[in-house]
Amino acid sequence: MIIDDPWHELKAFTAARIALGRTGSAMPLQEVLRFKLAHAHARDAVYSSLDIDALGEVNLLHSKAADRAEYLQRPDKGRQLNENSRLSLTPVNADLAIILVDGLSATAINHHAIPVLDYLYPMLQAKKISLAPVQLVEQGRVAIGDEIGELLKVKLILVLIGERPGLTSPDSLGAYLTWQPRSGLTDEARNCISNIRPEGLPYKLAAEKMYYLIHEALRLQLTGVMLKDNYNLRIS
Amino acid sequence: MAYKTTIQQHTYSFSDLKTLLAKASPYRSGDALAGLAADTYEERVAAQMALADVPLKTFLQEAVIPYETDEITRLIIDTHDATAFAPISHFTVGDFRDWLLSDYADLTVSKGLTPEMVAAVSKLMRNQDLISVAKKIEVITRFRNTIGLKGRLSVRLQPNHNTDDPKGIAAAMMDGLLYGSGDAVIGINPATDSPAAVTGLLTLIDQLRQQFDIPTQSCVLCHVTTALQIMGKAPVDLVFQSIGGTEKTNSSFGIQLSLLKEAYEAALSLQRGTIGNNVMYFETGQGSSLSANAHEGVDQQTCEARAYGVARHFNPLLVNTVVGFIGPEYLFDGKQIIRAALEDHFCGKLLGLPMGVDVCYTNHANADQDDMDNLLTLLGVAGCNFIMGVPGADDIMLNYQSTSFHDALYIRQVLGLKPAPEFEQWLMKYGLMDDNGRSLPVTSSHLLLKNYL
Structure with missing residues (x-):
C-alpha cells in the first residue's frame, strides 16, 4: 500500500522530514504518529511545571501572569513580579544573581538547569565571583530578571529560561546575561546563549561560554551588542 | 467625529474611525493585548452595526493614522483612483458587503478601494462571505x-x-x-x-x-x-x-x-x-x-x-x-x-x-x-x-x-x-504526474536523482 521514496540516502544531509513515502497523497500512518508524538512532547513542555523540590535551595517567585493561559496571551504580565514576590526581595551584596525561569518549557529547567550549573559554579568560585541566592520564577519571561536584579541590587544577572519548544527540541534551555539589570531594558542589552541541551549545545560547553561572558561582562562592565561572544575564537 | 449605536437604551459611542474598526473586529488575542478590543460581545456587535452605516466616502476623509506622520497613509490617499471608486462611492460599508456578495458586483474595483475600506467590510463578513467573494476574484x-x-x-x-x-x-x-x-x-x-x-x-x-x-x-x-x-x-x-x-x-x-x-x-x-x-x-x-x-x-x-x-x-x-x-x-x-x-x-x-x-x-x-x-x-x-x-x-x-x-x-x-x-x-x-493530476511513483533511476544518489 505504501509507496516508498527511493531517496532515503538524502536523509544523511538534513534533519528535515524527507523521503517519508505516501499512501495515495497522504503521509504513511507511521510518519503521522511520529509527528504527533513530537508535537505532543512540545505541547506537554509548554504546559509543564517547575519541579521545585528538585531544584535545590531557591527563592520561589511568581510573575503577574496567574496561569499558563494568561501567560501565553499577556507577555507583559510575564515580565513583571507579582506583589508578594516583589516584597520578598531585598538588596544583597553580590556580583551575580542566577535566576531560573520556566518560560515556554519548564521541562528545560527541570532537565538542564542543575547539570549546567554544576559545571558553572566551580569556575565562578575559583574566580571569587560572589553569588546572590538562586531565584526561581513561575510564569516568567526573560525580562522579569531585570526587575529581580534591580531589587537585589546585583551587578549582573544570568537568566536560564525554557525556550519555545520545537518539534525536535521540547526542552531547549536559553541563557541571557544582563549587566546592571533594571526594568525597561530590551534584548539588545543582553547576551544570549541558545539551544542548551545534550543534543544541542552540551552542558560543559554551555557553562564555559557562560563563564566567559560573565567574566568579560564584569571586566568590561557591560553586556549586549558591545560584548562580543569571542569564546569560539579563543578556543579555536 | 464620533460614531454611535443605541441598543436597548444603551448608547455606544466610538470616538473615531480607528476605534470603531478595532471594536468591530472579531475577537483575537492581539487586539486584547493592545487594549483595543471590544469589552463585551454586545459592544462588538454595536460597533459592527455602527460601522455598517459608515459611508465609504468617510474613509477618504478620516485617516486612521495621520497623513502628515505616515507615508503609507500618504501613499493610500495620493494613489486613490476616484474614477474606479465612483460606481460604489454612494455605498455605506454595509451596502458594500451586500454588493460584494451579489451576482452583479464588479470586482475589478480594487484601485478605487482603500485598505481601510476593505478591512472594514471584512469585519462585517462571516467566514463563508470571505470565501465566496475571494473565490470570484482571479489575480494572475x-x-x-x-x-x-x-x-x-x-x-x-x-x-x-x-x-x-x-x-x-x-x-x-x-x-x-x-x-x-x-x-x-x-x-x-x-x-x-x-x-x-x-x-x-x-x-x-x-x-x-x-x-x-x-x-x-x-x-x-x-x-x-x-x-x-x-x-x-x-x-x-x-x-x-x-x-x-x-x-x-x-x-x-x-x-x-x-x-x-x-x-x-x-x-x-x-x-x-x-x-x-x-x-x-x-x-x-x-x-x-x-x-x-x-x-x-x-x-x-x-x-x-x-x-x-x-x-x-x-x-x-x-x-x-x-x-x-x-x-x-x-x-x-x-x-x-x-x-x-x-x-x-x-x-x-x-x-x-x-x-x-x-x-x-x-x-x-x-x-x-x-x-x-x-x-x-x-x-x-x-x-x-x-x-x-x-x-x-x-x-x-x-x-x-x-x-x-x-x-x-x-x-x-x-x-x-x-x-x-x-x-x-x-x-x-519528467514522469512525476499523469494526465489526471495524480502523482506517479518515482524509481531510484529517475533523472532528477541521478546526481544525488
Missing part, C-alpha cells in the same frame, strides 16, 4: 510561469536548513520537486543574512533550475538591502521583503517606500522573467505592528490590510501572509488563525494581490494539524494562489509547522486543482 501573475489561474494552486517549495547546509537544502529541494511542489517559487529562509551566504544559496537553486529546465523562479528571503547589494553578481529572480502597514513598522524592518521602489526598479532592470515582469515577493502577517510597538492604536487586521496597500504598489508575483507564525499573544488558537487567514486572503485579493497563505502554527499556540487541515481546505475552496511546501510540515530552521508536500497533493486532489500550467507540463514530462 507571471515570471517564468503563470500563477493564480482559476482551478490552479501553486506551492512555494521551502527547503530550509538550520545551518544553510547546501547538501541539506538540496535534499529537501529534491524531495519537494519529486512531490510536485515548487511552482510558486523555490524560496529559502536563510539562517544567515550575509551577501556571500545568500549568493551561494541563489546559485545552488539556479543551477538546479537550469540543469532540469524547471519553469519556476527562485528566492532567498534576505533583507532587501542584501538583495540590492548582490544583484548583478548573483542570480536574483525575485526581491523579497517583509512589510507592515505603518511607517513605524516598516522602519523596524529597516525599510521605507523609497527603498522598496529602488529595489523594485533594480529587479525589473535585470529582466530575468521569461513570460512576465512580476518581480517582488512580500510577506506580511497580523500582529507585526503591535510586535514592533508601532500599531498607532490601529487594530491588527486593519494594519495588515494597510500592508497590502503597500504591496499592490509594486506589482508582486507573490504575497504571503504568514498567519500563524507570530504566536498566541496575537492569534491564540486554531479558530483565530483560521479567521485571520481568511480575512487576509480576502482583503489581499480584493485589493488586487496574488495572495498565498502560510497555513501554519507554533507549538505554544493552541492549534494542531487538524486546524491546519481545516484552514487549508477552506483556502483551497476560496481560490488561494499558493501555499507553502515544507518537508513533513516541520520547518527545522524556523521551528514551526507549515503545510507539507503531502498536504499540497491532498488539496489538489480533493478539489481538482492543478499546478501552474508550465510547471504541470514539466511534471508530466
Whole structure:
C-alpha cells in the first residue's frame, strides 16, 4: 500500500522530514504518529511545571501572569513580579544573581538547569565571583530578571529560561546575561546563549561560554551588542 | 467625529474611525493585548452595526493614522483612483458587503478601494462571505510561469536548513520537486543574512533550475538591502521583503517606500522573467505592528490590510501572509488563525494581490494539524494562489509547522486543482504526474536523482 521514496540516502544531509513515502497523497500512518508524538512532547513542555523540590535551595517567585493561559496571551504580565514576590526581595551584596525561569518549557529547567550549573559554579568560585541566592520564577519571561536584579541590587544577572519548544527540541534551555539589570531594558542589552541541551549545545560547553561572558561582562562592565561572544575564537 | 449605536437604551459611542474598526473586529488575542478590543460581545456587535452605516466616502476623509506622520497613509490617499471608486462611492460599508456578495458586483474595483475600506467590510463578513467573494476574484501573475489561474494552486517549495547546509537544502529541494511542489517559487529562509551566504544559496537553486529546465523562479528571503547589494553578481529572480502597514513598522524592518521602489526598479532592470515582469515577493502577517510597538492604536487586521496597500504598489508575483507564525499573544488558537487567514486572503485579493497563505502554527499556540487541515481546505475552496511546501510540515530552521508536500497533493486532489500550467507540463514530462493530476511513483533511476544518489 505504501509507496516508498527511493531517496532515503538524502536523509544523511538534513534533519528535515524527507523521503517519508505516501499512501495515495497522504503521509504513511507511521510518519503521522511520529509527528504527533513530537508535537505532543512540545505541547506537554509548554504546559509543564517547575519541579521545585528538585531544584535545590531557591527563592520561589511568581510573575503577574496567574496561569499558563494568561501567560501565553499577556507577555507583559510575564515580565513583571507579582506583589508578594516583589516584597520578598531585598538588596544583597553580590556580583551575580542566577535566576531560573520556566518560560515556554519548564521541562528545560527541570532537565538542564542543575547539570549546567554544576559545571558553572566551580569556575565562578575559583574566580571569587560572589553569588546572590538562586531565584526561581513561575510564569516568567526573560525580562522579569531585570526587575529581580534591580531589587537585589546585583551587578549582573544570568537568566536560564525554557525556550519555545520545537518539534525536535521540547526542552531547549536559553541563557541571557544582563549587566546592571533594571526594568525597561530590551534584548539588545543582553547576551544570549541558545539551544542548551545534550543534543544541542552540551552542558560543559554551555557553562564555559557562560563563564566567559560573565567574566568579560564584569571586566568590561557591560553586556549586549558591545560584548562580543569571542569564546569560539579563543578556543579555536 | 464620533460614531454611535443605541441598543436597548444603551448608547455606544466610538470616538473615531480607528476605534470603531478595532471594536468591530472579531475577537483575537492581539487586539486584547493592545487594549483595543471590544469589552463585551454586545459592544462588538454595536460597533459592527455602527460601522455598517459608515459611508465609504468617510474613509477618504478620516485617516486612521495621520497623513502628515505616515507615508503609507500618504501613499493610500495620493494613489486613490476616484474614477474606479465612483460606481460604489454612494455605498455605506454595509451596502458594500451586500454588493460584494451579489451576482452583479464588479470586482475589478480594487484601485478605487482603500485598505481601510476593505478591512472594514471584512469585519462585517462571516467566514463563508470571505470565501465566496475571494473565490470570484482571479489575480494572475507571471515570471517564468503563470500563477493564480482559476482551478490552479501553486506551492512555494521551502527547503530550509538550520545551518544553510547546501547538501541539506538540496535534499529537501529534491524531495519537494519529486512531490510536485515548487511552482510558486523555490524560496529559502536563510539562517544567515550575509551577501556571500545568500549568493551561494541563489546559485545552488539556479543551477538546479537550469540543469532540469524547471519553469519556476527562485528566492532567498534576505533583507532587501542584501538583495540590492548582490544583484548583478548573483542570480536574483525575485526581491523579497517583509512589510507592515505603518511607517513605524516598516522602519523596524529597516525599510521605507523609497527603498522598496529602488529595489523594485533594480529587479525589473535585470529582466530575468521569461513570460512576465512580476518581480517582488512580500510577506506580511497580523500582529507585526503591535510586535514592533508601532500599531498607532490601529487594530491588527486593519494594519495588515494597510500592508497590502503597500504591496499592490509594486506589482508582486507573490504575497504571503504568514498567519500563524507570530504566536498566541496575537492569534491564540486554531479558530483565530483560521479567521485571520481568511480575512487576509480576502482583503489581499480584493485589493488586487496574488495572495498565498502560510497555513501554519507554533507549538505554544493552541492549534494542531487538524486546524491546519481545516484552514487549508477552506483556502483551497476560496481560490488561494499558493501555499507553502515544507518537508513533513516541520520547518527545522524556523521551528514551526507549515503545510507539507503531502498536504499540497491532498488539496489538489480533493478539489481538482492543478499546478501552474508550465510547471504541470514539466511534471508530466519528467514522469512525476499523469494526465489526471495524480502523482506517479518515482524509481531510484529517475533523472532528477541521478546526481544525488
